[in-house]
Amino acid sequence: MTSPAIQPCFLGPYGENDALLEKLVVEFLRDHVYWRRNFHPEDPPAIPTGAAGEPAFREFEARMRRELHALSASLKRSVPFHSPRYIGHMVSDLLLPGLAAQFLTLPYNPNNVSIDAAPVTIDLELKVGLQLARLFGYVDDPSRADCAFGHLTSGGTLANFQSLRLALATKAFPVALRAVAPPLVPLPEDDWSAFNLAPSAAVALLSAWNGFLAACSPKERRLWRQRLSAERLETLGLAGFLAKHPELSTPRVLAPVTAHYSWSKGMKLMGLGRAQLELVPERGMRTNPDALEDMLGRCHRERQPVLMVVGVMGSTEFGTIDPLDALVAARDRWAAAGLGFCVHVDAAWGGYLTTLFREADGRLRPLADMREEFRDFPAPEVHAAVAALGRADSITVDPHKLGYIPYGAGAFLCRDQRAMQLLAEDADYVFSPGDDGDFFQRFRQLGRFIPEGSKPGAAAAAVYVTHKVLPLDHEHFGALPRESILATEAFRTAATRFAARLEGRLACRIPFEPDSNLICLALNPAGNRDVATMNRFVRELHRGLSFDPRQPLQSREFFGSMTTLRPEVLGPEETDRVLASLGLDPATLDAGGEDDDRLVILRHTLMNPFLLDTGNGISYLEMYFDYLERQAMRLVGGAAA
Ligand SMILES: *Cc1c(COP(=O)(O)O)cnc(C)c1O
Numbered sequence: 001m002t003s004p005a006i007q008p009c010f011l012g013p014y015g016e017n018d019a020l021l022e023k024l025v026v027e028f029l030r031d032h033v034y035w036r037r038n039f040h041p042e043d044p045p046a047i048p049t050g051a052a053g054e055p056a057f058r059e060f061e062a063r064m065r066r067e068l069h070a071l072s073a074s075l076k077r078s079v080p081f082h083s084p085r086y087i088g089h090m091v092s093d094l095l096l097p098g099l100a101a102q103f104l105t106l107p108y109n110p111n112n113v114s115i116d117a118a119p120v121t122i123d124l125e126l127k128v129g130l131q132l133a134r135l136f137g138y139v140d141d142p143s144r145a146d147c148a149f150g151h152l153t154s155g156g157t158l159a160n161f162q163s164l165r166l167a168l169a170t171k172a173f174p175v176a177l178r179a180v181a182p183p184l185v186p187l188p189e190d191d192w193s194a195f196n197l198a199p200s201a202a203v204a205l206l207s208a209w210n211g212f213l214a215a216c217s218p219k220e221r222r223l224w225r226q227r228l229s230a231e232r233l234e235t236l237g238l239a240g241f242l243a244k245h246p247e248l249s250t251p252r253v254l255a256p257v258t259a260h261y262s263w264s265k266g267m268k269l270m271g272l273g274r275a276q277l278e279l280v281p282e283r284g285m286r287t288n289p290d291a292l293e294d295m296l297g298r299c300h301r302e303r304q305p306v307l308m309v310v311g312v313m314g315s316t317e318f319g320t321i322d323p324l325d326a327l328v329a330a331r332d333r334w335a336a337a338g339l340g341f342c343v344h345v346d347a348a349w350g351g352y353l354t355t356l357f358r359e360a361d362g363r364l365r366p367l368a369d370m371r372e373e374f375r376d377f378p379a380p381e382v383h384a385a386v387a388a389l390g391r392a393d394s395i396t397v398d399p400h401k402l403g404y405i406p407y408g409a410g411a412f413l414c415r416d417q418r419a420m421q422l423l424a425e426d427a428d429y430v431f432s433p434g435d436d437g438d439f440f441q442r443f444r445q446l447g448r449f450i451p452e453g454s455k456p457g458a459a460a461a462a463v464y465v466t467h468k469v470l471p472l473d474h475e476h477f478g479a480l481p482r483e484s485i486l487a488t489e490a491f492r493t494a495a496t497r498f499a500a501r502l503e504g505r506l507a508c509r510i511p512f513e514p515d516s517n518l519i520c521l522a523l524n525p526a527g528n529r530d531v532a533t534m535n536r537f538v539r540e541l542h543r544g545l546s547f548d549p550r551q552p553l554q555s556r557e558f559f560g561s562m563t564t565l566r567p568e569v570l571g572p573e574e575t576d577r578v579l580a581s582l583g584l585d586p587a588t589l590d591a592g593g594e595d596d597d598r599l600v601i602l603r604h605t606l607m608n609p610f611l612l613d614t615g616n617g618i619s620y621l622e623m624y625f626d627y628l629e630r631q632a633m634r635l636v637g638g639a640a641a
Pocket of ligand 1: 158
């Protein structure tokens with residue numbers, strides 16, 4: 001049954017909390033108007049009192065109303081994300097505190113590019129970074145030099161891109177510094193070792209360099225800075241930099257086979273090239289640490305630099321979680337062996353699940369306590385992975401996914417704020433000089449550090465207020481992922497019953513046990529051995545679960561999504577296992593026909609807060625399986641008899 005704690009959090013599937021939201025919107029709109037009037041109340045109104053009665057005014061208003069009505073009418077064809085009948089993509093209803101904070105902030109229109117344009121919301125954004133830092137186990141005390149730093153982005157795609165930028169800057173800086181050879185700074189002995197420092201050692205070197213600069217006269221300092229700047233990869237470009245350092249080559253990124261396609265985009269955007277993105281073989285759709293070890297060993301032997309190893313917390317297709325503890329351990333081991341790289345965790349989807357693992361005082365919850373709330377969650381491996389988050393060099397998390405915040409609110413976090421200096425852009429026309437000052441002062445010129453320029457302060461306000469109303473621990477925000485994980489466990493129970501009920505008519509399998517709240521179903525009519533036939537069947541089922549602009553919304557009972565399993569990603573063993581479990585003939589896979597090179601499966605995102613019985617006897621999950629049975633039996637036709 002849905003927890004009462006969740007009842008005031010959302011507008012609700014039926015708009016149940018409409019009066020509350022309406023009151024908030026009107027109240028704070030009025031409040032904004034008073035703020036305008038009170039700036040200089042002695043200024044007379046610029047728009048005359050009688051203006052609204054003029055024909056031109058009324059004509060404008062009529063046009064505006066017409067267009068707004070047209071917009072509102074067409075938006076009725078939107079996808080009903082708010083409904084518990086929507087279990088498709090990674091989106092659901094919006095948290096009221098975030099929605100209200102967004103509405104409230106919009107008319108002030110703050111621009112979080114810099115403090116001049118956003119005196120209030122910039123600090124909220126920096127505080128959001130600290131709130132998320134604490135969630136993940138990073139240092140969140142801004143008075144400490146090694147405090148973490150985080151900022152918002154338009155989404156996970158750009159946060160992942162920012163992680164590549166920072167990793168490359170961190171890797172290349174020691175090489176540039178060697179070329180400049182400032183006295184008194186302990187430098188790596190050759191380019192290869194400079195390019196292969198542990199990320200923490202590169203930050204230590206940066207601090208030593210800052211210490212050296214601080215002791216210089218202002219004029220000397222300028223000269224040294226210019227010299228360094230001339231040697232940096234960011235100045236020379238990758239080609240120019242590598243030409244100067246022939247021992248080095250373009251570094252690779254090792255990512256799991258489940259990696260989101262933003263990684264491919266990022267490689268292209270960085271100019272590293274898609275070919276430098278190598279996929280690490282999986283085990284159950286999680287990075288296989290042995291395979292990773294082999295790859296790193298090969299890179300080491302071949303003197304192939306590695307920029308980053310990516311771990312995914314909550315894969316986009318399967319909800320699986322990589323063994324992050326093994327990744328950070330590999331980083332430390334290989335750095336000691338002379339192959340340095342960063343570990344980035346792409347927790348765009350799964351990051352907020354961490355709230356379930358956090359005590360209110362910030363400690364990690366013991367596994368045993370958590371297991372009392374759930375049937376299987378979390379697996380001990382998942383608990384170990386979450387415990388290792390604080391050791392990752394950087395993290396992506398999307399408040400606009402499991403944070404239930406309006407788009408676009410992604411977030412990038414780095415473990416040690418000192419590294420961010422390497423990304424700083426000197427745009428004097430926007431920013432006053434000086435990197436010094438305290439944490440907030442330094443990052444208030446946010447535009448210097450982020451990929452974007454102008455960006456919405458309203459998004460920062462939405463995330464901040466949400467985290468204040470629902471602190472990021474299991475007693476508060478955790479109520480949401482708790483509901484979602486319970487719904488996933490209920491879904492699995494229902495799927496098992498469904499499979500048993502349809503035994504002999506339909507094979508229904510969960511191809512990969514998820515670690516989170518995303519779950520796939522592979523469905524094959526009994527007796528069918530042909531891959532292409534199964535794919536046609538599942539595509540047809542999916543058609544009934546997807547949006548069709550030509551059909552009224554109400555013609556859809558449920559919304560779901562689909563994905564595919566490709567043998568080149570699965571590897572031969574897993575492919576055979578999945579095929580056998582569905583009764584498929586391996587000879588029909590990739591037999592040269594249409595649509596037979598992969599398996600099409602249904603994918604379900606169980607983040608709607610009202611999936612479980614809310615006390616009125618309706619379980620949307622049970623209804624979904626009834627629906628699926630009807631559709632599947634209709635498609636297999638008379639054969640069901
Ligand atoms: C959604 C997602 C992304 C991309 O995030 P956007 O907010 O859509 O840009 C990246 N990685 C993972 C694992 C995701 O689930």
